[in-house]
Amino acid sequence: MKNKALLESMRKGLIVSCQVQPTDPVYSMDFVLKMAKAAEWGGAVGIRANSPDQIRMIKENVNLPLIGLYKIFSRTSDVFITPTLQAAKEVYEAGADIIALDCTNQLTEEGRPAWELLPIVQKELPDALIFADVSNYEEARHAVELGADIVGPTLYGYTAETKDIDAPDLREFARMCRDFKDRAFMIMEGHILTPEDAIKALYLGADAVVVGSAITRPHLTTKRFVDLMSGLQDNWRTAERETINRLPKRE
Numbered sequence: 722m723k724n725k726a727l728l729e730s731m732r733k734g735l736i737v738s739c740q741v742q743p744t745d746p747v748y749s750m751d752f753v754l755k756m757a758k759a760a761e762w763g764g765a766v767g768i769r770a771n772s773p774d775q776i777r778m779i780k781e782n783v784n785l786p787l788i789g790l791y792k793i794f795s796r797t798s799d800v801f802i803t804p805t806l807q808a809a810k811e812v813y814e815a816g817a818d819i820i821a822l823d824c825t826n827q828l829t830e831e832g833r834p835a836w837e838l839l840p841i842v843q844k845e846l847p848d849a850l851i852f853a854d855v856s857n858y859e860e861a862r863h864a865v866e867l868g869a870d871i872v873g874p875t876l877y878g879y880t881a882e883t884k885d886i887d888a889p890d891l892r893e894f895a896r897m898c899r900d901f902k903d904r905a906f907m908i909m910e911g912h913i914l915t916p917e918d919a920i921k922a923l924y925l926g927a928d929a930v931v932v933g934s935a936i937t938r939p940h941l942t943t944k945r946f947v948d949l950m951s952g953l954q955d956n957w958r959t960a961e962r963e964t965i966n967r968l969p970k971r972e
Contacts, residue, residue, distance in 0.1 A: 724818075724848075724850055727786050727818060727819075727850070728850070728870070728871070728906045728928075730766060730786060731766045731767045731786060731906075731928070731929045732928055732929060733923060733928070733929065734764075734765070734766030734767070734929050734930075735764070735765050735766060735919065735929070735930055735931075735932060736765060736766060736767035736768065736769055736788065736908070736910075736929055736930065736931040736932075737756070737757070737760035737763075737765045737767075737768060737769070737931075737932060737933070737936055737937060738768075738769040738770075738910075738931055738932065738933030738934075738936075738937060739753055739756040739757045739760060739768055739769070739770055739775075739779065739933075739937050740753070740769070740770060740771040740775070740933065740937070741753050741775075742771075742792075742964065742965075742968060743968065744964040744965075744967045744968055745938065745940065745964060746940050747938070747939065747940060750774070750775065750778060753770070753775050753778065753779065754778055754779060754782055754783075756936075756937045757770070757779045757782070757783045757785075758782065758783060760783075760785075760936070760937075761783050761784070761785055765785060766785065766786070766929065767785050767786040767787065767788060767929070768783060768785050768786070768787050768788070769787075769788040769789075769790070769821070769910075769931055769933070770787060770788070770789055770790075770817075771789075771790050771791065771792050772791055772792070773789075773791065773811045773812060773814070773815035774815075776789040776812060776815040776816055776817050777815040777816055780815070780816030780817075781816075786818045786819065787816060787817050787818050787819070788817065788818070788819040788820075788821055788852055788931075789812040789813070789815060789816070789817025789818075789819065789820060789821065790802050790803045790812060790820070790821035790822075790854075791803045791808040791809075791811060791812050793805070793808055794965070794968050794969070794970045795830055795970055796970045797830050798827070798828060798829050798830045799827045799828075799880065799881065800823045800825070800827050800828070800829045800830075800835045801823070802821060802822065802823040802854050802875075802876070803820060803821060803822045803823065803838075804823060804829055804830070804835070804838070805838070806838065806841055806842060806845060809822065809838070809842045809845075809846065809849075810845070810846065813846050813849050817849075818850065819849070819850040819851070819852050819870075819871065820842065820846070820849050820850070820851055820852065821852040821854055821875070822835070822838055822839055822842065822851060822852070822853060822854065823835040823836075823838075823854055823876065824836040824838075824839055824853035824854060824855050824860060824863070824864040824867075824869065824872075825854070825855055825856050825860050825876055825880055826859075826860060826863075827880060827881075836853075836860065836863055836864060836867060839851060839853065839864065839867045839868070839869060840867055840868070843868060850870040850871065851868075851869050851870050851871070852869070852870070852871040852872075852873065852908070853865075853867075853869035853871065853872045853873070853905075854873060854875035854876050854910075855872060855873070855874055855875070855876060855877075856874060856875075856876040856877045856878075856879065856880045856882070856883055857874070857877065857882075857883075857893065858893055858896055858897055861874070861897045861901060862900070862901070864905075865901045865904050865905050869905055870905060870906060871905060871906045871907075871908055872897065872901060872905045872906075872907055872908070873907070873908035873909060873910040873911075873931065874889070874890070874893070874894055874897070874909070874910065874911055875910040875911050875931075876911070877889065877890060877893075877911050877912075878911060878912060878958075884962075886912075887912060887956070887957075887958045888912055889909070889911055889912040889913065889918070889922075891921060891922070891925060894909055894922065894925060894926075894927070895925040895926060897926075898925060898926025898927065899926065902926055902928070906928045906929070907926060907927055907928050908927060908928060908929050908930065908931055909922035909923075909925075909927040909929075909930045909931070910930070910931035910933075911931075913930060913931070913932045913935065914934075914935045914945070915935070919932065934961075941957055941960070941961060944957040944960050945957045
């Protein structure tokens with residue numbers, strides 16, 4: 722396994738996803754950096770960050786392994802996490818130790834399953850660790866067979882088949898860990914809202930856990946509280962999707 726020491730440094734630890742988009746009320750580069758520094762201070766073992774500029778800034782100021790991705794939204798495809806080889810190269814050149822790719826069966830702008838990019842990136846960037854973001858067991862299996870170094874259900878809840886889901890499928894994740902843990906570093910990511918959720922993921926076999934919104938997106942944390950206290954008349958996930966929908970999209 723490539724760079725086993727880096728993966729071992731994250732084992733059983735918390736990776737904090739520090740990302741902001743222009744449509745977030747907390748958007749500023751300074752806020753991204755402060756989130757990453759706060760995560761390091763709090764004992765996180767890694768950072769997940771979006772876009773070359775944010776990755777570069779965090780890498781220069783925070784001494785933790787960095788999972789990098791590049792969200793590029795399109796009007797003709799649902800694939801948005803590092804959707805092209807060029808995007809992967811930019812993430813790696815910005816300083817990411819690990820490149821996160823959409824490895825679902827969703828179709829790219831070229832009409833090809835997203836997971837087909839994985840071996841291309843491996844060939845072009847052989848020293849990079851690849852984190853396969855999937856949404857279900859079959860995509861995880863496919864990513865492992867293609868040689869992904871890390872696999873996680875990051876996109877569970879963000880594909881057409883799972884878009885109305887707002888809780889992790891722990892049973893499915895446990896199955897992934899049982900079947901693939903000897904071939905890939907298994908990370909739980911998505912819908913982890915409490916320390917207790919993270920502990921469950923570790924118990925079920927996760928090598929590490931990524932938490933994002935519950936720590937670094939206070940507007941969404943506030944919305945979850947308000948929704949519950951108002952009798953669940955609204956869904957915070959709808960508000961989250963609306964912020965994504967307002968982002969500029971490539972034609």
